[in-house]
Amino acid sequence: MAEGGNSVSGGTQHGLVQASRIGEVNQYFHFGGQDDTDPGHQLPLDNGVFENRRAQTDRVWRELDERAKSAPLEHPLVVTFTGVSGIGKTALVVHLAHQMKDRFRAAYIDLDEWRTDGSVDHEALLRHLLRWLGVRDGRPSSEYRQLVGQYRGKTQGARLVLALDNVWSADEIRTLLPVSAEAVVLVASQERLSGLESHVTHELALGPLSPEHGSAVLRRLSERVRPDESAQTLVPLARLCDGFPIALQVAGQLLFTYPRRRLERIVADLTADLYEKGLPVVEAVWNAAYATLDPPAARLYRLMPHHPGYDITLDAATALLGTGLDDGEDGLDGLTNAGLLALSPRAGRWRTHSLLRAHAVRCAHRYGDPAETEEGMRRLLLWYRRQAERADRTLGAERMRMAEPVPELPYAPDVPFASAAEAGAWLDTERKALYGLVRIAGDLGEDTHAWSLCEPLWKHYEDHGHHEDAIRAFQTGRDCAQRDGAAQALIRMRCQLAQALWKAGRAADADAETRQAVLSAESVVPGEKLHASALEFRGKYLAWHGRPDEAVPYFQRSRDIHLTIGNPYGVLLQGFLAGRTLRAAGRPAEAEAELEAARRLAVDQDRVRMIGRTAAELARTHRALGRTAEAVAAYEEALVHERARGSVHDQIALHDELAAVTEESGDPEAAGRHRARARELRAEAGIESDHED
Structure with missing residues (x-):
């Protein structure tokens, strides 16, 4: 008897069959x-x-x-x-x-x-x-x-x-x-x-179920289409499943799918498969299901375990196969009908249970070949790189990029990106696949693809963090750019990697990467935009490391390059960074001059976010200089822009600072209003307060 007395468990919660009349079984069994x-x-x-x-x-x-x-x-x-x-x-x-x-x-x-x-x-x-x-x-x-x-x-x-x-x-x-x-x-x-x-x-x-409990599960799974089948007649099939609920579930679905097939035939086929190949019992069930697959579905099943994502879409499955959308649809339908694939909780996606992924790998070893897998992964890599590049351009067309974009691919459709929000959501949904494919590209020797894929991952990393994932990917990108002889890409990869390193607390490694990036840029692209970028990253690292006086000259040198090459936004950004860092260095008078100039540029260029950021830094600078009225006015201006952007965390910080500066100036009523508003915003956002009233 199984542990648990007369207990019966029906296996996992993920649906295994979804099409045609098998759809009825999902409604009945509540799978998925x-x-x-x-x-x-x-x-x-x-x-x-x-x-x-x-x-x-x-x-x-x-x-x-x-x-x-x-x-x-x-x-x-x-x-x-x-x-x-x-x-x-x-x-x-x-x-x-x-x-x-x-x-x-x-x-x-x-x-x-x-x-x-x-x-x-x-x-x-x-x-x-x-x-x-x-x-x-x-x-x-x-x-x-x-x-x-x-x-x-x-x-x-x-x-x-x-x-x-x-x-x-x-x-x-x-x-x-x-x-x-x-x-x-x-x-x-x-x-x-x-x-x-x-x-x-x-x-x-938990241990296996007894044969009696297993046959009871099979009886309930098949009773609608096999009303004359008794639990006793199902005992041989239950024994074959060896008490594994997942195996019982698949066997029950075979009974449901083939209501007129003789039970003796199902048992005989599964028994023969078990003893001829000497596999575990559950393997026999899945092998029998695999044997019913049409060629596109069988090939997709062998390829899917190598996809590094949480789940897969029709477009990605089509890219894996490389033979068109019809085969992609047929492959997914065939796997779903055979009980080897489940609908993912995320709409429009499919997922393979971990145990079935392992079985698919064994099928690939038995029935596929290494060339099939490698070709499929190269197609998938190229398709994902193209989609990531398209998403990245939708999010920010002005971003510096080294790679030539991948042209339209004939074997799989593009993902439509109607807005920046859709592009950002796609990058986040596919992040596991994208970060995993950087590693896969390196393993395949596709060095250009590896570092090129890191470029569109940069914006996602900046928005979402995931420092350890980024470090692994950007290290691979750096090494692949070096092997590829792509000197400019190598500089960019070192910069991307450095920021992920210092935000993860790895100061020494970030120091080495930013030093080398600047040295390489001075040699390879002196006076160009990439040189300015390397200087900026070095300055950011030094500022983060608590060395603001050392950081300021890097921002100023970067600004000079942007001024020379005619990049107005670069001039604005580096002026802002220099001003912010001068204030942190305890040099507020110099900071004020830098920030006033940056603010004028932000207004001229209609950069809403930078107007708000420069106003906030000017407020802090005025406060450091003892100019309370000017500080309050600048804080209020910054708040207007942060409200327009919907940035709750920035609004909270500004209200907290305003509360402090108004209290210092002898206006407790205003301080109370700002504290109250900060509390309201924290409550709306579910943020715990670090401040005591």
Whole structure:
């Protein structure tokens, strides 16, 4: 008997079949989808064939009841469920979360959907959770440390149940644990998680289901189309599935898909496959499904595991295949119908379960060849590079670029970008694929593609952070530019890498990269725009490192180059940077002259953001010079522009500074108004205050 008495689990929550009459099975089994019955919950639909893991669920409920009677608690209840892939961990944590919805606010997080090259994207995930907890979309902090603080503040005292799936290590979830002792965290992991001992109340291992329970699952999966089939007649197929819920799910879908096919034939085919190839039982089920695929679907299945993204679109699948949109559609339809692919929670995208990705790799080894994989990845790389370049140009046509853009490709369509917002959203959605493809390009020896793909990633990095991802990608870009003999691209890659390094706290490495970038620029492109850019990055690094007096000459030299080559915005930006850095160096009189000139240029060029930024810096400079009235006027001007831009964090900072300067000037009423407005903005954005009234 399986652990859990007469419990039955129906496997994972992701849909495996979606087309034609098989669409009916999804509605019946509730595979995939989101539970939208209550906007306070974010859960997949509960599995329709789940008949409970009674021992495990009873254990959790007993613990909850005991905690309710206990003295004040210090930590949330954390329960880990362990077992191999396909054993039903996902179904169990989702089922439990659904059962707890009347007591807790519930959410499900699949960490596989938040990984980039093997590491969890904690910044993006924390923003997602903060939005779920009530922070307005787009309002969470841009700083990781502040994000953690916001999350702790939002979970303090909250009654939450958080189901965390596909957890690889304790480090991945330690930051995600709610502060509240009233919260419950349900963790699904293949292995025992060391390092959570101080939090984990129970560790529960899941094993296979008994043949009786397995046949009951198969009976429920097929009863609509095989009403005369009894649970007893399904025992041989259940035994073949060896109690793995994921295998039972696929076998049940085969029964549903082929309602007139003799059960003996299905069992015989799967048994023959098992014994002839000596594969695990679940492998036999998937091999049988693979054998039914048409050529485009089979080839796409072999290629998809090498796609580095969270999930895949029709256009990307078409690029992988390289034989046109019709084959892309046929391939996705064939894989979905065969139960080897699921619709992603994100609209218009498909996703392969991690266990099936591994199976697809084995199929590629057996039935494909290295040339097929390499050709597919080269096509995919070129297609993604083209789309990223198009998105980058939609976001900012003036940005300096070294690479020649990829021309239109005959084998796959372009992604339409109707606006900068759509282009930015695409870059963010595809970031895992894009960062991963830089590494893949380097592995393939496609040096030009590697550093060229780093260029459109720059704007995304500036907007979203992801420092470690950027460091890995930009290091690859630097090395590939060097191998490629692309001297100008190498300078640019060193600059991009340096900023990611110093923002990650790696000062020595950033120092070396900016030094070398300036030396190379002086040799390769003296007096040109790239030389000015290298000087700017060196100045930014020195300013960040607390050496403002050393930084100022770099901004001034960069400005001189921009002035010589006739780049007005470059002159404006470097003047602003020089003024800001002079103020930080304690040289406010010099800063004022620089900033006044920069402000005039910003107005002349109608640069709204720079008008606001220069006004704010002038306000701080006036304050440093003791000119309170001028400082207040400049702060008010800066606020007008930041309101127009909708920059909440900048508005909060300006109100805080205005409160301080008006109080210093003897106007407590004005100071109170500014503090009140700062509190309102923080409340609207869900930001915890660092200030005490």
